[in-house]
Amino acid sequence: MIFKAEIDIMPLEAILDPQGKAVTSSMSNIGLTEISNVRIGKHITLKVDAENETIANEKVTQACKDLLCNQIMESFTFSIEALN
Amino acid sequence: MIFKAEIDIMPLEAILDPQGKAVTSSMSNIGLTEISNVRIGKHITLKVDAENETIANEKVTQACKDLLCNQIMESFTFSIEALN
Incomplete structure (x- = not known):
């Protein structure tokens, strides 16, 4: 049986996310201050x-x-569903 | 009111995903041939x-x-939930 998995891997809350910080700044540059x-x-x-x-x-x-x-810096969650 | 959004951005089906291909090969190298x-x-x-x-x-x-x-190469989906 074939299953499809959808996995999310995110940096841990305690860890700085420089890419996210840069994108947050860019949001106000394009007028999305919210x-x-x-x-x-x-x-x-x-x-x-x-x-x-x-x-x-x-x-x-x-x-x-x-x-x-990389479990030192990231956490993962996933969901699985059967195909057909 | 504050909302939290969870966004997924994936390469379009028609577009090659070399990073994904490399990881698929690595899976069999660590014994996960399934x-x-x-x-x-x-x-x-x-x-x-x-x-x-x-x-x-x-x-x-x-x-x-x-x-x-980048909508030429990627598609996005998202969900939103209110915080508190």
Whole structure:
């Protein structure tokens, strides 16, 4: 069975996000002074072939921990849905 | 009223995603052969000060179109929720 995972990887709250800070400043330059606290992370989609949702969850968690996410600086969340 | 927006910006389906391709290959190198079709985009969170949700929606759409998203190569989706 094929599952699709949607993963969000964000810098930890305690960690400075210089890219987000730069974009926050740019917002007021284009007239959007109402926008603040921009934080920028990664959004990753992938497909995983697994017998059931529990196994798919384990595979995606492993992918996040071992490859996608640097847990010292980032946290991850994800959701999984079956395709078809 | 303060709203929090969660924005996903992904490369269009028709466009090659070399970063995603590289990560897909790395998955089998760490034993996760079940994972395929990795695509990598951006996840952006921000706060927006607006009278109501409709105005907040407009502001976030404007931010995406004018600054965050290159609509020739990327598409964006977002959700908004009121804080407190």
